[in-house]
Amino acid sequence: MTGGRGSSAAGRRRVVVTGAGVVSPLGDSPAALHRALAAGASARKPIELFETSGIGCHEAGEIRPFDPQAYVGERNLRPLDRTSRLLVVAAQLALADSGWAAIGPRPAAAAAAAEIGLVVGTTFCSVRTIAEFDRRALRLGPTHASPLDFANSVINAAAGQAAIWHRLRGVNSTLAGGEASGLQAIAQATELVRAGRADAVLAGGAEELCFESFFGYYRAGRLCGSQDRGAVERPVPFDARRNGFSLSEGAALLMLEEASAAAARGAAVRAEVLGWGAAFAAASGEAGMAGAVARAVRLALADAGATPAEIGCLSASASGSSTVDRAEARGVAAALGERAAELPVTAIKAMLGEGLGVSAAWQAVDLVETIGDGVLPGIAGLEQLEPGLPMPLPETAPAVTRRLEPAARQRVLVTAVGADGHCAALVLGAP
Amino acid sequence: MSEAAKGRRVAVTGLGTVTPVGTGKDEVWANLLAGRLGFAPVTSFDTGAFNVHLGAEVQGFSSAPYVRRLDPGRMGRASQLAIAAARLALADAGLCCKLGDAGDAGDAGDAGEHRDPGEPAARAVEPEQAGVAMGTTSGEPREVERFDDRYLAGELDAVGAEFMTLYPCHMIAAHVARELGFAGINTMIPAACAAGNYALAHAVDVLRAGRAELMLAGGADAFSRITYAGFARLGAIAPERCQPFDRRRKGMIPGEGAAVLVLEPFDAARRRGARIYAEVAGYGLSCDAHHMTAAHPEGDGAVRAMSRALADAGLAPEQVSYISAHGTGTPTNDRLEAIAVGRVFGAGMRVPISSIKSMLGHTMGAASAIEAAVCALAVATDEIPPTMGLEDPENDFDYVPNEARRLRVEVAMNNAYAFGGNNASTIFKKCELS
Numbered sequence: 001m002t003g004g005r006g007s008s009a010a011g012r013r014r015v016v017v018t019g020a021g022v023v024s025p026l027g028d029s030p031a032a033l034h035r036a037l038a039a040g041a042s043a044r045k046p047i048e049l050f051e052t053s054g055i056g057c058h059e060a061g062e063i064r065p066f067d068p069q070a071y072v073g074e075r076n077l078r079p080l081d082r083t084s085r086l087l088v089v090a091a092q093l094a095l096a097d098s099g100w101a102a103i104g105p106r107p108a109a110a111a112a113a114a115e116i117g118l119v120v121g122t123t124f125c126s127v128r129t130i131a132e133f134d135r136r137a138l139r140l141g142p143t144h145a146s147p148l149d150f151a152n153s154v155i156n157a158a159a160g161q162a163a164i165w166h167r168l169r170g171v172n173s174t175l176a177g178g179e180a181s182g183l184q185a186i187a188q189a190t191e192l193v194r195a196g197r198a199d200a201v202l203a204g205g206a207e208e209l210c211f212e213s214f215f216g217y218y219r220a221g222r223l224c225g226s227q228d229r230g231a232v233e234r235p236v237p238f239d240a241r242r243n244g245f246s247l248s249e250g251a252a253l254l255m256l257e258e259a260s261a262a263a264a265r266g267a268a269v270r271a272e273v274l275g276w277g278a279a280f281a282a283a284s285g286e287a288g289m290a291g292a293v294a295r296a297v298r299l300a301l302a303d304a305g306a307t308p309a310e311i312g313c314l315s316a317s318a319s320g321s322s323t324v325d326r327a328e329a330r331g332v333a334a335a336l337g338e339r340a341a342e343l344p345v346t347a348i349k350a351m352l353g354e355g356l357g358v359s360a361a362w363q364a365v366d367l368v369e370t371i372g373d374g375v376l377p378g379i380a381g382l383e384q385l386e387p388g389l390p391m392p393l394p395e396t397a398p399a400v401t402r403r404l405e406p407a408a409r410q411r412v413l414v415t416a417v418g419a420d421g422h423c424a425a426l427v428l429g430a431p
Numbered sequence: 432m433s434e435a436a437k438g439r440r441v442a443v444t445g446l447g448t449v450t451p452v453g454t455g456k457d458e459v460w461a462n463l464l465a466g467r468l469g470f471a472p473v474t475s476f477d478t479g480a481f482n483v484h485l486g487a488e489v490q491g492f493s494s495a496p497y498v499r500r501l502d503p504g505r506m507g508r509a510s511q512l513a514i515a516a517a518r519l520a521l522a523d524a525g526l527c528c529k530l531g532d533a534g535d536a537g538d539a540g541d542a543g544e545h546r547d548p549g550e551p552a553a554r555a556v557e558p559e560q561a562g563v564a565m566g567t568t569s570g571e572p573r574e575v576e577r578f579d580d581r582y583l584a585g586e587l588d589a590v591g592a593e594f595m596t597l598y599p600c601h602m603i604a605a606h607v608a609r610e611l612g613f614a615g616i617n618t619m620i621p622a623a624c625a626a627g628n629y630a631l632a633h634a635v636d637v638l639r640a641g642r643a644e645l646m647l648a649g650g651a652d653a654f655s656r657i658t659y660a661g662f663a664r665l666g667a668i669a670p671e672r673c674q675p676f677d678r679r680r681k682g683m684i685p686g687e688g689a690a691v692l693v694l695e696p697f698d699a700a701r702r703r704g705a706r707i708y709a710e711v712a713g714y715g716l717s718c719d720a721h722h723m724t725a726a727h728p729e730g731d732g733a734v735r736a737m738s739r740a741l742a743d744a745g746l747a748p749e750q751v752s753y754i755s756a757h758g759t760g761t762p763t764n765d766r767l768e769a770i771a772v773g774r775v776f777g778a779g780m781r782v783p784i785s786s787i788k789s790m791l792g793h794t795m796g797a798a799s800a801i802e803a804a805v806c807a808l809a810v811a812t813d814e815i816p817p818t819m820g821l822e823d824p825e826n827d828f829d830y831v832p833n834e835a836r837r838l839r840v841e842v843a844m845n846n847a848y849a850f851g852g853n854n855a856s857t858i859f860k861k862c863e864l865s
Contacts, residue, residue: 054587079723118718123599125621127575130657134579137660141480150661151723151850154568155600155621160851163720169732172718172853173629176570176601176619184618191636195437197716197739212578213595220592278642280617282558282608292614295559299642420596420605422617 014259015193016431018267019098020365021090024250025061026352029093033362034369036351038401040380043248043353044234050211057223061248061353062209081152083126084161087206090251091118091162094202098255099267117170117198118159119189121181121205122357125155128210158206170198178418179317181205182252182360183426187276189256199261202253204361209249217247224320235320237347237379238329240386245319248353252361269431271368274411275304281421286327292423293331293415300425304411308339312408313376315363317417319349326389328417333390340390344402350379360416364426367412371430374404438639442700442862443708443807445524445693447516450801451487451686451791455519460808463816464835469791470672470684476656483668487686487792488654501610507571507597510606512689513651517607520647524693524705527553528611554703560644562615563608564634565651566626567796570600572655603651615643624793625847626650627690627800628855632714634694644699649691650800658795659685665724667761674820675758675786676765676830683759686792690800692807709810709859712746712842715739719852725763730771732854737775737846740856748776752840753815755802757848758786759793764848769825783838785831789819799847799855806843806859813840
């Protein structure tokens with residue numbers, strides 16, 4: 001770390017988490033999601049959103065039923081595609097959870113006045129909307145192209161739609177970094193608050209399940225059960241038998257606020273964002289990825305002013321992807337040294353699946369719950385830890401949900417590793 | 432905000448541009464000052480089914496001089512354009528990458544950097560301290576178009592791994608970093624037509640906070656039938672020429688391109704004797720939260736972005752010498768933009784304001800990055816590019832009609848607005864030696 005950042009940390013604006021909103025296949029509130037993860041539930045179910053005949057995979061983390069109007073009322077949802085609807089609901093829930101708005105159809109007047117920002121991580125926003133727009137124009141001719149779909153074809157469409165819906169007039173940004181997107185968004189929002197550019201920012205991610213990405217990842221051999229190498233048809237992070245991830249969908253947003261502003265409006269503080277780090281695996285292969293993970297973790301610890309010994313637990317990005325999981329384990333171990341050998345670890349994608357842009361935001365929301373209740377979900381399905389992995393996981397029994405003492409949840413770590421090289425880490429602290 | 436709280440000052444030390452009127456900052460700058468137009472009948476796809484046919488494509492682009500380390504056949508066109516702009520910018524800054532240090536044993540190092548005899552050796556960049564921030568509207572749209580062609584032809588079996596390895600927009604920033612071995616923070620900001628300014632703003636924050644010692648920041652977009660069909664359907668494409676701020680303007684003309692700016696901490700740039708085009712004095716972002724494709728009727732978000740940028744830079748409106756307008760040439764954009772600018776600078780304001788989209792068309796995610804490079808050049812050279820095709824101006828503003836102008840440019844403001852109501856203004860200032 002350059003620039004003496006750590007030494008100036010004491011004087012800078014602090015960023016706290018005052019609430020969160022979650023839409024996921026395992027629950028629509030932070031507490032419900034956390035309970036399901038701790039119970040080892042699985043998000044996988046037969047896909048009904050689109051036809052899967054002709055594809056060798058038929059299960060994913062589809063949110064079903066998904067009824068946005070149950071959350072946001074009877075306003076016209078027609079202009080919003082699925083990604084935007086997921087994000088609008090998550091924003092509604094986060095505004096309510098953090099005390100900015102009541103659940104219901106009315107825009108949050110207080111939120112509009114406060115110029116709340118929105119930073120969204122996503123990989124595709126909606127590749128379905130983009131592809132449907134293109135195919136309709138090709139089939140019927142350009143005069144029949146859909147103006148509505150075109151408006152939603154930009155990758156910042158969900159962020160724009162959610163801003164319109166909830167009158168979020170502050171900074172509005174969209175970041176794409178694959179599986180690390182959601183954490184990149186939380187990091188950027190943190191910087192905006194620290195720098196005094198915003199007092200309150202919703203930050204997280206959104207991703208929809210659709211044919212285009214599901215089929216694409218299937219053809220790329222990335223989905224569990226899609227490769228002819230092993231019988232495991234569920235995602236098993238860190239397991240020797242793992243053969244891919246399970247695609248999932250949803251949205252999650254944390255309300256990040258400047259600490260004194262949050263206190264002034266009497267908001268409950270659930271956690272504090274202590275620091276973050278980011279790096280890129282410019283060199284190909286596992287060593288390059290492990291190095292980038294290690295740098296991201298070290299930068300996050302330095303930014304937080306935390307030592308490896310102070311980190312109480314880790315929510316890992318591992319998804320069941322064969323090379324990336326190993327690189328992540330090695331990178332974390334390189335950054336944490338001795339502490340890695342005894343660190344409690346969860347990898348919630350074993351239960352939730354890989355939500356791409358939303359994944360890291362789910363991880364952060366779940367770990368905020370862990371800070372609150374001390375429950376760290378296990379890694380369902382993990383039975384045969386890959387030999388030689390520097391992770392303190394039982395080698396023969398499934399990693400089970402455990403309870404952490406208060407001292408072990410003062411500072412917790414989230415890692416997010418994108419298969420294309422984007423690595424990020426976040427240190428959260430107890431309030 | 433106090434100077435100390437803002438962190439380090441940020442300098443622009445290198446420019447790389449790939450545009451419909453040329454490649455490289457010297458050629459592009461000369462052609463923009465000469466008022467050259469980059470419009471021609473579209474060649475990327477058949478426009479027979481459309482009632483408009485002009486586009487602003489980058490003609491005859493070859494990735495060969497730029498994509499040296501990676502395989503250009505395994506990346507989309509936007510990535511190729513971005514790498515070209517990045518290489519040009521890095522060379523312009525007198526810097527080179529230091530391959531081999533990033534852990535890739537298979538790489539032979541950076542022996543391929545061109546250098547003329549007598550030219551000082553380029554200074555190598557520390558890979559872990561070098562980051563990339565890129566903006567885009569559509570990412571790699573040709574990859575999804577290829578998928579759609581196969582879908583409609585019933586040939587989905589022909590889709591391989593490449594759809595997911597090439598298509599996601601974050602591959603643009605990833606490809607730039609892999610090509611150059613840059614292992615620092617890597618951020619892709621798909622903020623549509625304001626994305627270049629968003630990437631620049633992000634890079635400024637990264638440098639101010641001491642999270643990198645060098646940032647490549649810019650934007651890239653490839654010409655796309657999806658984009659063309661969308662704007663055609665909205666009736667937003669001009670049939671013959673792009674005339675921003677003219678009362679008879681008929682619309683924008685879609686384009687493509689890339690631009691990258693090299694940003695460094697100001698003091699470090701001074702120490703290494705770098706040529707400093709300008710200081711990035713500040714930025715401002717906002718969201719209309721009003722409509723997906725139409726700006727706020729009173730320019731609300733645009734006003735807040737400009738005002739925040741001025742406050743961030745510690746400047747008053749009267750200190751601004753030149754405004755690079757978003758200026759797409761659509762009836763609505765230009766009218767509302769003029770209202771917004773008038774609210775910040777005064778209805779009778781005389782600050783020269785021009786739109787290079789009158790020459791380049793709308794290069795989407797690259798647009799505000801190219802315009803940022805133009806602002807840096809305006810500050811460095813005391814020349815400003817014209818608004819071409821301007822015969823009957825929208826109002827009494829000085830739109831720099833049809834001829835470039837020599838003018839002392841202390842401060843340039845770059846405005847960009849996007850679908851989703853995303854607004855971004857950046858400010859460039861002449862470098863002060865103190």
